[in-house]
Amino acid sequence: MTSPRRTFAIISHPDAGKTTLTEKLLLAGGAIHLAGEVKAKGQRRLARSDWMKIEQQRGISVTSSVMTFETDGITFNLLDTPGHEDFSEDTYRTLTAVDSAVMVIDAARGIEAQTRKLFEVCRLRSVPIITFVNKVDREGRDPFALLDEIADVLALDVCPMSWPVGMGGSFQGVLNLETGGVSRPDGDSRTFQGRVDTSPELPADVIEEIELAQGGYSSFDAEAYRNGDLTPVYFGSALKEFGVADLIDALARHAPPPRPQPAEPVPVSPELGEVTGFVFKVQANMDPQHRDRIAFMRLCSGTFKRGMKLTPTGHGKPIAVHSPILFFAQNREVADEAFPGDIIGIPNHGTLRVGDTLSERAGVRFTGLPNFAPEILRRVQLKDPTKTKQLRKALDDMAEEGVTQVFYPEIGSNWVIGVVGQLQLDVLLSRLEAEYKVAAALEPAPFDTARWVSAEDAADLKAFADLNRSAMAKDRDGNPVFLAKSAWEVGYVQDRYPKVRFAATRER
Ligand code: G4P
Numbered sequence: 001m002t003s004p005r006r007t008f009a010i011i012s013h014p015d016a017g018k019t020t021l022t023e024k025l026l027l028a029g030g031a032i033h034l035a036g037e038v039k040a041k042g043q044r045r046l047a048r049s050d051w052m053k054i055e056q057q058r059g060i061s062v063t064s065s066v067m068t069f070e071t072d073g074i075t076f077n078l079l080d081t082p083g084h085e086d087f088s089e090d091t092y093r094t095l096t097a098v099d100s101a102v103m104v105i106d107a108a109r110g111i112e113a114q115t116r117k118l119f120e121v122c123r124l125r126s127v128p129i130i131t132f133v134n135k136v137d138r139e140g141r142d143p144f145a146l147l148d149e150i151a152d153v154l155a156l157d158v159c160p161m162s163w164p165v166g167m168g169g170s171f172q173g174v175l176n177l178e179t180g181g182v183s184r185p186d187g188d189s190r191t192f193q194g195r196v197d198t199s200p201e202l203p204a205d206v207i208e209e210i211e212l213a214q215g216g217y218s219s220f221d222a223e224a225y226r227n228g229d230l231t232p233v234y235f236g237s238a239l240k241e242f243g244v245a246d247l248i249d250a251l252a253r254h255a256p257p258p259r260p261q262p263a264e265p266v267p268v269s270p271e272l273g274e275v276t277g278f279v280f281k282v283q284a285n286m287d288p289q290h291r292d293r294i295a296f297m298r299l300c301s302g303t304f305k306r307g308m309k310l311t312p313t314g315h316g317k318p319i320a321v322h323s324p325i326l327f328f329a330q331n332r333e334v335a336d337e338a339f340p341g342d343i344i345g346i347p348n349h350g351t352l353r354v355g356d357t358l359s360e361r362a363g364v365r366f367t368g369l370p371n372f373a374p375e376i377l378r379r380v381q382l383k384d385p386t387k388t389k390q391l392r393k394a395l396d397d398m399a400e401e402g403v404t405q406v407f408y409p410e411i412g413s414n415w416v417i418g419v420v421g422q423l424q425l426d427v428l429l430s431r432l433e434a435e436y437k438v439a440a441a442l443e444p445a446p447f448d449t450a451r452w453v454s455a456e457d458a459a460d461l462k463a464f465a466d467l468n469r470s471a472m473a474k475d476r477d478g479n480p481v482f483l484a485k486s487a488w489e490v491g492y493v494q495d496r497y498p499k500v501r502f503a504a505t506r507e508r
Contacts, residue, residue: 003070005341006255007077007298009095011119012104013112017134021104021238021247022067022078028248029069029076066296066343074252077343081118093354095121096368097280097298099341100128100255102247103231104238107133107140107167110149119154125368126228130250131158137185137237139168143209147217147233157218157230162246164235165206174235174243175200177214183242226256258341261300263357263366268300270340275302275310276359277344278366279352282401293401294325294345295352302360304338313357313365321346353400374405374418374450377483378425378442381414387438391415394436399476404428407450407473407481410465416445416473416483447471447483451490451502454480460499468493479506 012018067078079098081091095101101122103115122129133146140146143164151158165172165182173184182200202210224230232250236243258270261278268276281296309318324338325345338344346352357366382391395406395415405418419425425442432438452475455461465472465480473481482502484490494502 003073003075004257005075005077005339006100006251007079007098007258007341007343008100008102008251008255009079009081009098010102010104011081011095011115011122011129013106013109013114016104016106016109016112016115017238018104021102021132021134021244022080024238024241024244025076025078025248026067026069028244029071066345068342071248072252075342076248076251077341079343091118092121093280095127096125097278097296097343098127099257099259100130100251102251103129103131105131105133105146105150107135107146107164107235108138110141110146111153116153123228128226128228128256129156129231130225130247130255131231131233132238132243132247133233133235134238136164136167136174136235137171137240137242143235144213144216147213150231150233151217154231157221157224159218159220159230159232160213160235161220161232161250162234162236162243163206163210163213165200165202173197173200174246175202175206175210176246177210183245185240185242222254225254258300261366262368263300263364265364268364268366270301272301274360275304275308276300276357276364276366277304277310279346279354279356279358282352282354292347292349293352293397294347295356297344297346297352297358299338299340299342299344300366301340304342304344306336308360310358310360311362312352313359313362316351319346319348319351323347350397350400375420376422376425377407377416377418377445377447377450379414379416379445381441381443383439383441390436390438391432391440394432394438396476398428398431403431405450406476407483408475409473409483410469416447417442418450445483446485448486449484449490451482451484451504452479452506453482453500453502455500457499460497464493464497464500475506 010018010022067080069076069078079094081094095118103119105111105115119129131150133143143160147158147160150156160177162177163175165175171185173182175182180198182197182202184195184197186195218224218230220232221230225232232254234243234246234250236247238244260267260269277297277299279295279297283294283296304324306324307320307322309320311318325347357364380391380395382388395404395417398404399406404424407416407418409416417428419428429440429442432440453461453464455464461480468482471483473483475481482493484493490502
C-alpha cells in the first residue's frame with residue numbers, strides 16, 4: 001500500500017514568510033532535525049555552484065527544489081517556487097506540477113502583487129488554494145478586512161477556519177473554529193509549546209467577532225474548494241509555530257490527491273497502470289564537477305521503479321532511469337519506487353527538456369506547459385569572438401532550462417535573448433562567466449517583445465516572413481518567431497496578416 005500523496009506549492013509575495021513556513025512544515029514532518037531556522041537556508045545554498053552567489057547576495061531563491069516529508073501516513077511533496085517576481089516563468093511551470101497550493105499572506109500587508117500574479121496562474125488551472133494569513137503575532141490588519149480583501153481582489157469565496165484571538169501585543173492565541181480549541185503561546189519565548197485550551201474563555205469582543213464571521217462568510221464546502229472557487233483561511237504565525245499543525249491537518253484532510261492531468265489524446269488519470277510523467281524543470285550544473293543536468297519529472301500515473309525504461313515523446317529512444325533522485329529536504333535520496341504525485345529527478349546529458357512527456361509506451365503527450373513571451377530582449381555581444389561555439393552552447397543550455405529564451409535572427413549575427421524579468425539578465429551573465437568561461441555583454445535590442453508565428457497554410461507564413469525578414473528569428477527549437485518593436489506593432493501586423501497566428505505563449 002502506498003501512502004496518499006499531497007503535492008503542493010506555496011505561493012506568496014517575497015517576505016510574507018514562505019521560507020519560515022516551509023521550514024516549520026518540514027520540521028513538523030521530521031524532515032529537518034535541527035531547528036536551524038531560516039539561517040540554515042544560507043548554509044544549504046553555500047554548497048551549490050558559484051552562480052548561486054547572486055541569490056545569496058540578493059537573499060532570494062533562484063532555483064526551485066522539491067521537499068518531501070511525511071506525517072500521519074501521508075506523504076507531502078512540497079515544490080518550492082522562486083518567490084522573486086523576476087522568476088515568474090520558472091515559477092509558473094512549477095505550478096503546473098502541483099495539485100494544490102498554499103497562499104501565504106502577511107497579515108499587515110494583505111494581498112500583494114506577486115501573490116496575485118501567482119494566484120492567477122493557479123486559477124488558470126483551477127488549482128485549489130488554502131490561505132494562511134501569517135504573522136498574527138505582530139500588529140496586523142483586522143481579520144475582516146483581510147478576508148474581504150481576499151474575497152474581492154481574487155474573486156473567491158472565503159471561509160475562515162480559524163480566528164486570531166487578538167493580534168500583535170494583545171495576541172492570545174489562535175482559535176480553531178472546527179474544534180473550538182485555542183492554541184496558546186507558552187513559555188519564555190512565547191512560542192507554541194503544544195498547549196491547547198479545549199474550553200477557552202474568550203473575551204466578549206472576540207466572541208462577537210466569531211459570530212459575525214461565521215454568519216458572514218461561506219461555510220466550508222470541499223467541492224467548492226477543490227474546484228478553486230472557495231479558499232479556507234487559516235490564521236497563524238509561522239515564526240512562532242502557531243497554526244502550522246492546523247495547516248498540515250487541512251492539507252491532509254482537504255487538499256486533493258493527484259488529479260488527472262491534461263494530455264493528448266485524453267487526460268491521464270493517476271489510476272492508469274502505465275508510468276507517465278512530464279518534465280517541468282531542468283536544472284543544469286547542480287554539481288560544478290559534472291556537466292550533467294537534472295530533469296524534474298512529475299509522475300502522473302503508474303508505479304515507477306528504478307531502472308525502468310521511459311521514452312520521451314516526440315524524440316528519441318527509451319532511456320533507462322538507473323539513478324532517479326527523490327528530494328528529501330536536504331539530502332537527496334536515490335529512489336527505488338515512486339508513485340503518482342511524486343517528483344523524481346532524472347540525471348541526463350541534455351536529452352530531456354522542459355515540457356517533455358515520458359512514458360513506458362509512447363503515445364501520450366501532456367499539454368499545457370507554457371513558454372511565455374519575453375518582456376525584455378537583449379542582444380548578446382561576445383567579448384572574445386573565438387568563443388562563439390561556447391556561447392551558443394551556453395544559450396541553448398539556459399533556454400532548455402527555461403532560465404532565458406534565445407532567438408537566432410535570420411539576418412545578422414547578434415543573437416537575442418529574452419527574459420521575463422530583469423534579474424534573469426544578471427543570472428545569465430554571471431553563469432556565462434562562471435560556468436562557460438564566456439565574457440559577454442548585453443546591449444539593448446531594437447525589439448521589445450516576441451511572438452511565435454504560425455499559419456494554417458505554409459504559404460501565408462512564408463509570405464509574412466519574406467516581407468519581415470529583418471524581424472524574423474528562430475527559437476532554440478527552430479520555431480519561427482517575430483521580433484516586434486512594440487506591443488503596438490504586434491497589433492498592427494496582426495491586423496495586416498489575419499491568416500498568421502501570433503502567439504504570446506508557446507505550448508510545448
Ligand atoms: P519569504 O520566504 O516569504 O521571503 O519570507 P521569510 O520566511 O524569509 O520571512 C521574511 C521575514 O518575516 C523574516 O524576517 C521572518 O523571520 C519574518 N517572519 C516570518 N514569519 C513570521 C511570523 O509569523 N511572525 C513574525 N513576526 N515574523 C515572521 P527577517 O527579519 O527578514 O529575517 P530574519 O533575520 O528574522 O531571518
